[in-house]
Amino acid sequence: MIASLAARHSWFEATARARLAGLLDPGSFSEILPPAESNPSPHLALLDLPGAFDDGVVVCYGQLGKRPIFAIAQEGQFMGGAVGEIHGAKIVGMLRRAAQEKPAAVLFLIDSGGVRLHEANAGLIAISEIMRAVLDARAAGVPVIALVGGSCGAFGGMGIVAKLCSAIVISEEGRLALSGPEVIETVAGVEEFDSKDRALVWRVTGGKHRYLMGDCAMLVEDDIAAFRSGATEFLAGWSEPVPSVAHLRAGQQTLENRLAAYASYRDGLQVWAALGVAEPESVPLLDRDALVALKEGLPT
């Protein structure tokens, strides 16, 4: 147990650059607009805040299992991975290039609370451009795989972007939702949602819950090597129909059905019971393999 933990390199704790270093084939990382050639956000400078050379996102060419891929990695430690103007432009540029050059996939390492509020409209516009660019890349036949397991999860606009991707690979530590816990508590009160209750936050937004609900295609350990093998395995067998309006309508219907079935519940525990999990209170303690086995045994 101790040996296996020592061999593990946590995705959650790693920086965006460390994640890429462990995710891509060794030596294949080739950054576009590296730190020495780019400038920090002028908007943050106007607000008297220090920026980051890469504006909190790394975009690169690389290989995964010897197949050419593009990768986008957000740095959650810089301003919560939030999307500003330059940050967003780098992501959009990479996705548009993918639609033209057609790599085997775009790996999107999401770790973000959403729009960078300091950059207001520029950040909002960037998010909407990212959404369109993700769908354009998919329509061009390039799968966009979201990898979610960082400390900021995928929230706000980036939560929507994650769900627009072809599929999501998530770890138990990863989180995915629209409004963040603190936002819900601020707007609707602590009776509605207690953001200090970390266990509750994970039971409602965490990787295990998202995987049980079918929102994420794959659950992996919090380990860079596990994300690498998960993404590799996933790409090997991946094919998807071109996104269409009919597809989106079907997805919308699924969400409406979910709302009708679960809207009155307060906690993931109740949802899991309704899904047919015999002992919902045991779910938070299950390891990854046991949870995957449980999910596969659920009635559909």
Added chain:
Amino acid sequence: METLDFRFDSKPVPRAADPALCGVVGSGNLEILVKSGIEPEACRVRIKTSARGFGETWRAVLDSFATSHPAGGTVIAINDMGATPAVVTLRLAQALAEYQGGGL
């Protein structure tokens, strides 16, 4: 935010990875970008920091670093979000090790 510029005399350092980057602009942390400069016996440093009024502390930390490590021939750019002197020293050593091709 405050911008600080320094120049220190320092023995020349061999370079292998140019530029080298380490650290993240997160709370209590900083990022350091080391590039080659034109003065082989000097190290130039530009700092952008969220914490105002610590110019003398920066000078002391950087002076001590440039004396104890060969760092000549480099231009160092720092974006700081309130890192302590101990963290700054650690990251400088890390960045310089990477610049020399070793890493830590």
